[in-house]
Amino acid sequence: MTNKNKQETITTKIWNEIPEDDNPFAAKVCYCSGFDVYGDLLGKASYIEYLYLLFKLEPPSQNHALLLEGLAIALANPGIRDHSVRGAMNAGVGGSTHASALMAALAVGAGNLGGGREVYNMVKYWEQCGTDINTWEQMIKEPPVEERADVWQPMEHAPGFDPNGDSCTLPVRQVLEHMVKIGESENLKWLQANRERLEKFAECPLAMSGVAATVLYELQLSSDQAEMLYLLLRLPGAAVHSLEQEKLGWRRYPFFGDGLKLQKYNPTENMG
Amino acid sequence: MGAIFPGEKVVLRGKDVLKELKDYRWIEYLLFGITGRDSPHLARLIEGMWLICTSFPDPRLWNNRIAALSATTRSTGVLGSAGALAVSEATIYGLKPIQGVSDFLYRTSEKIAGGQCLEDVVKSEVKKYRGIYGYGRPVADKDERVGPLMEFAQSMGAGEGPYTKLAFDVDNYLGSSRLKYRINASGVVAGLLADEGVTPKELYHIATLTFTAGVIPCYIDALEKPEGAFFPLRTSRVNYEGTTAFRVWGQ
Structure with missing residues (x-):
């Protein structure tokens, strides 16, 4: 039963505030999981350590901080041809608002192909398979099928692998190598040792999203947390490429003027 | 409310x-x-305008492309549409010109009523802002929507009001000037709706969702093709103009 005299509140374990003496709408002290953010943590913690704290409510161990630092760099710019960055650049060249550039990057970068949902799905695979190669083989070859319709499309490839790739690219291998070197992680070592076998099961090479998902799983983030952090970490590249294209303008950005071929429309083929 | x-x-x-x-x-x-x-009459006028003007299902258009890109990466339809909608608040097309030209017509009308001549007002606007929302168009010079839009408006008993006349007077002046800018659909819409008493901010809100009928087919189209197949780009499509030096971090 609701007490009508009691104000509704926001429940959190992350954030606590003490009000200013003269204004109940302004915070004087802000605590993140017990740490005084502006009076203590600022100047002591690195950005990466604070980011970890926000998600995990505990400071990271040294190797977890190193892993997240490495991942943040690996993901900061997915590259100018990445779909999410292209979404942001589309906003830039049209003179759209800067927030919309990031919204476009998030919308495009959220999906099953190289996006947040792919990471979500691969973390789920990790949770189920661990380092059991046989279970991975089964999961990849006979992926789980959701009976109910969802807003997300079913996966069309093994999560964490690139269906359009020919071989595992050098940056993916370099990031994996770096993570293995700094992470003291059995999962990452296992991924590196079994990459080629997994790629055979998936019939395509490991992707950056696959390395990212493994690192996020190693950081003991849930699939939801992993998806969210992956979305966040990929935005810097979208931001700067959008700003650059905004200055250059739409005339210097591909419009694919002759790239569209209109096929004869067949109503029965296109119904449903 | x-x-x-x-x-x-x-x-x-x-x-x-x-x-x-x-x-x-x-x-x-x-x-x-x-x-x-x-006002069923005004609502029908607006509905017909949006069909003619703003719901074009071409995935190359910058806002539509967000939906197509979202589909090619297998993001959700709503994320693609919402991203496209957010991007529609653009400068070279979309919400800024739609609101901007309405604002221009109201301001210009006031200035003319205050004794200024149209030529001076337009010249001053162009000098100050390097262009006028609602006139000129990226990619194409001619706007194929203007004729059908006026035909539709006239079928609804609209199109004879002072703001519509002003919109075309500006078009005549700009078309004969060195700029050669011609009126585009947003200029016509702004004139027609100003004659119905719609303010620039009301027009902005009314127009917010207009692109979605063109956006969603772009998502569906790309979804029916293999993932990642929407205008894939090789590395050779990167025209790098930055430093040619290969630098080493920390040195």
Whole structure:
């Protein structure tokens, strides 16, 4: 039963505030999981350590901080041809608002192909398979099928692998190598040792999203947390490429003027 | 403005939605929510305009492309549409010109009423802002929408008002100037709706969702093709103009 005299509140374990003496709408002290953010943590913690704290409510161990630092760099710019960055650049060249550039990057970068949902799905695979190669083989070859319709499309490839790739690219291998070197992680070592076998099961090479998902799983983030952090970490590249294209303008950005071929429309083929 | 009373009723601008507004068309409801006006005629005029002007399903158009890119990466339809909608608040097309040209027509009309001549007002606007929203168009010079738009407006008994006339007077002047800018659809829409008393901010809100009927087919089209297949780019498509030095971090 609701007490009508009691104000509704926001429940959190992350954030606590003490009000200013003269204004109940302004915070004087802000605590993140017990740490005084502006009076203590600022100047002591690195950005990466604070980011970890926000998600995990505990400071990271040294190797977890190193892993997240490495991942943040690996993901900061997915590259100018990445779909999410292209979404942001589309906003830039049209003179759209800067927030919309990031919204476009998030919308495009959220999906099953190289996006947040792919990471979500691969973390789920990790949770189920661990380092059991046989279970991975089964999961990849006979992926789980959701009976109910969802807003997300079913996966069309093994999560964490690139269906359009020919071989595992050098940056993916370099990031994996770096993570293995700094992470003291059995999962990452296992991924590196079994990459080629997994790629055979998936019939395509490991992707950056696959390395990212493994690192996020190693950081003991849930699939939801992993998806969210992956979305966040990929935005810097979208931001700067959008700003650059905004200055250059739409005339210097591909419009694919002759790239569209209109096929004869067949109503029965296109119904449903 | 409005509220839902669970299990009882829904109210918008003092009207019971389920009783008093239940026979509205959706566009009439949108118009009522934004302006408080009950006008099937104006709602139909707006609906016809959006069909002719803003719901073009071409995935190359910058806002539509967000939806197509979202589909090619297998993101959700709503994320693709919402991203496209957010991007539609653009400068070279979309919401900024739509609101901007309406604002321009109102300001210009006031200045002319105050004794200035159209030529001076337009020249001053161009000098100050390097262009006028509603005139000129990226990619194409001619706007194929202007003729059908005026035909539709005239079929609705619109198109003869002072703001529409002003919009075309500016078009005549700019077309004969060195700029050669011609009126585009947003200029015509702004004139027609200003004649109906729609303000720039009302027009902005009314136009917010107009692109979605063109956006969603772009998403569906790309979804029916293999993932990642929407205009894939090789590394050779990167025209790098930055430093040619290969630098080493920390050295």
